[in-house]
Structures are given as structure tokens and as C-alpha cells.
Amino acid sequence: NRYRRLALQYNPERQGDEKLSALFCLVGEAYEVLTTPLLKALYDQYGETGMKKGVLTPFGWYPPYAYHGDPLRTYKEFFGTCDPYADLMNALDNPPPMFDSPEGRGIKKKEPTLEKPLALTLNEVFFGALKKVKIERRVFTTEEQDSTEIKERILKIDIRPGLPAGTRLIFKEVGDMGPTIIPGDIEFVTEDKPHPVxxxxxxxxxxxxxxxxxxxxxxxxxxxxxxxxxxxxxxxxxxxxxxxxxxxxxxxxxxxxxxxxxxxxxxxxxxxxxxYIPQTSKKLIKKAFSNAAMLCPGPPEMVNKLILADKIRRTVDEDR
Missing domain, CATH: 2.60.260.20 (Urease metallochaperone UreE, N-terminal domain)
Structure with a gap:
């Protein structure tokens, strides 16, 4: 792959020469243009000047292209690391997944994670449960992986007893398939259903x-x-x-x-x-409160002693 060779050749950190930074950036920009089907088509048709000034295509106006200016970002997307030494051999032995199309060759990029709420009853959380969640996803219909269709899939989620609300449960790469993408993850976030009691x-x-x-x-x-x-x-x-x-x-x-x-x-x-409280009852209540105030005039520790004595008396009465 030309980008692999040139990126290593002009990597200023690898070569110890900061003068290579401009060339390193141009290599990253060229790779992004030539591996992005639409950008490559614009470049082939209108050249670098037309692509960077914007062009009117049969499908409407396409705005001017500008490279993001971070060649290390492009380098990392390709090699899987910014370090030109530590993981270089691993990156060469295990290059990122690629795709081929009539417009050129490119790197498959992983789709964003899809977050879904998972409502659980308190009983499910208390005893534990096995939840089954149905999802729909695009899957390949041929071995060549050139077409997809929507199919249902059942995900089984193990709920451990006592699982806290807000727990994130991740299913790796169960999102939509596609010729130019890596399926994204689905992340379930648990939440408590209201309980009547x-x-x-x-x-x-x-x-x-x-x-x-x-x-x-x-x-x-x-x-x-x-x-x-x-x-x-x-x-x-x-x-x-x-x-x-x-x-x-x-x-x-x-x-x-x-x-x-x-x-x-x-x-x-x-x-x-x-x-409603009858007047006679109000008098009795008032008298009861007056007696309570007279019996508990002292500090809190005196009140606590009276409460303890009353509890002991009640226990004795219940045992009889």
C-alpha cells in the first residue's frame, strides 16, 4: 500500500526530522482524498483546484474540500496507533479492515454506538432475570458482502440480582452491517420501573x-x-x-x-x-398532653429513660 510506505517514510517522529512535517501532511491529505469515493471522483473530474474551490455537480453544489490538517489522525486511523514504533509491527501484521469499491479502496470505519434504555422491575432486579430484547439490523445476504437486508435478532441480557440502575451493558458489533463499515455496538442502560410500594x-x-x-x-x-x-x-x-x-x-x-x-x-x-374531634375528646387530649409535659420536664436523657421504661412495660403486658 502506497500510503503505508510513504507515511512511514515521511513520518517526522520516526525519521527524526521535523522538516518532513509538511510532506507528512500532504501524504495524509492525498490518502484521504483517494480513499474517499466521492472526493476521488471530484478530483478525477475537476482536479485539485476544482475540488478545493467547490464544484456544481449534477446533484447540486459540492462545497470546497479542506483537509482537517491532522496527519497523525489519518496515520492512527490506518495503523491503529500514533506511535511509529511501539505497535508498528502489529499494525503491519494486522492492518485495519479494508473495502474495495469501483471508486477505490478504503478503510472500514466502525459505526457509532447506539444507546438504548432497559427498564427493569424491582422484582427482576431483586431475583435476577434473563431479558430478551428484539432488535432489527441490516445483515449481508451474500458471501460477497455486496448487499444487505433487514432481519430481526434476539439479544439475551443476563440481569444479576441487585444490578444498580444506570448500569451499561454492551453488545459488541451487533449494529447494521455494510460493505464499507464495521457494525457499531449497542449499549443498554438499565433503569428502574416505578413500583407501587x-x-x-x-x-x-x-x-x-x-x-x-x-x-x-x-x-x-x-x-x-x-x-x-x-x-x-x-x-x-x-x-x-x-x-x-x-x-x-x-x-x-x-x-x-x-x-x-x-x-x-x-x-x-x-x-x-x-x-372531626368532639369537644369532650379535645379536653381529654389536652389533659393527656399536659400530663405528658409534666412527666417529661427534664433533659433528653430523662425522656429516653421514660420511653425505655414504657417499652419494657408494653413488652411485659404483651407476654401475659
Missing amino acids: FKREGVDLIMKCHITLEEALNGTIVELNTIDDKTIRVAITDVVTPEFIKVVEGEGMPYVNNPAKRGDLILTFDVEYPK
Whole structure:
């Protein structure tokens, strides 16, 4: 190949002569023109002057051509490296894929990566799943690789338990085939489908529980189903304030690199207030709050002691 020989001959870094830079650039420009079918046709028909000034073709005006001016870029596209020594022998032994056409010979260039979203349910992420995605792509219809047709293909995607949202799963060179191109990659980006009960945050699951004001003040037992469909009972013994959360350890999502380990289930609360309170009940509530204020006048540690004593009393009462 003439470009291979001339690019090595006039590479200023290889030869240790910066005076060769202009010739090296001309070699890159000539290669780009002669291996691009349309540019070669314009050059053959109108010469260098016409190609660089722009020409009116039967298909419309073709703007002036200008080389990008980076001969190392052309060199790298051909050899696969900018280093004239480190990978030179490998590049010579394994030259980039080429194509032949009536207009000339050129290098096959890889198509851009196609990004697609992959929506997963929390159950699929929790248990793991095998997803099958149908794509359409152009494939060769002949051994000569001179014509293509659109065909369907099923891609199988292994979803590991606990796979984080935003994970990128790449299928190499499954894009469209073509005589002058290398098929591009398809990259699937995972995202969580909305769940009616749970919301994922890292390896933890967030769940909102609905309780009454009476339960928020007096405590309650919340019965719920976990993501793996177990029924558990969670005792709420603290006063439920707007910021209150209850953490149930080990009932969240699995860690992707250690599925035996799980995050937590975090309970938040939506307190339902009564629409009407009779006057007599209001007096009782007011008295109850007054008594609570009298019993808990001290510092926080005193309040914590009273809460602990109350929890112990409740436990004893439940065991009877």
C-alpha cells in the first residue's frame, strides 16, 4: 500500500526530522482524498483546484474540500496507533479492515454506538432475570458482502440480582452491517420501573406506611409484605413525628457483588388525622398532653429513660 510506505517514510517522529512535517501532511491529505469515493471522483473530474474551490455537480453544489490538517489522525486511523514504533509491527501484521469499491479502496470505519434504555422491575432486579430484547439490523445476504437486508435478532441480557440502575451493558458489533463499515455496538442502560410500594435508593428500599394519629401517638404493629413477598410485623413503639423513620435491617435489595448480603428496608410514615374531634375528646387530649409535659420536664436523657421504661412495660403486658 502506497500510503503505508510513504507515511512511514515521511513520518517526522520516526525519521527524526521535523522538516518532513509538511510532506507528512500532504501524504495524509492525498490518502484521504483517494480513499474517499466521492472526493476521488471530484478530483478525477475537476482536479485539485476544482475540488478545493467547490464544484456544481449534477446533484447540486459540492462545497470546497479542506483537509482537517491532522496527519497523525489519518496515520492512527490506518495503523491503529500514533506511535511509529511501539505497535508498528502489529499494525503491519494486522492492518485495519479494508473495502474495495469501483471508486477505490478504503478503510472500514466502525459505526457509532447506539444507546438504548432497559427498564427493569424491582422484582427482576431483586431475583435476577434473563431479558430478551428484539432488535432489527441490516445483515449481508451474500458471501460477497455486496448487499444487505433487514432481519430481526434476539439479544439475551443476563440481569444479576441487585444490578444498580444506570448500569451499561454492551453488545459488541451487533449494529447494521455494510460493505464499507464495521457494525457499531449497542449499549443498554438499565433503569428502574416505578413500583407501587417500594422505591430503591442504592441497596435500600423505601416504603411509606399509612397509620392513624392514634397509632402514631400510642404505637402500633405494622404488618407488611417485603420485596420477596414475606409477611413481617414491625413494632412501632416511638411517637411517630414527621421526620421519624423505622429501619428494618436486611430487608432491602441484594448487593450485586454479594447477593447473600442485603440492604435495609426504610419505613416512612403518612399519618392520617381525624376529620372531626368532639369537644369532650379535645379536653381529654389536652389533659393527656399536659400530663405528658409534666412527666417529661427534664433533659433528653430523662425522656429516653421514660420511653425505655414504657417499652419494657408494653413488652411485659404483651407476654401475659
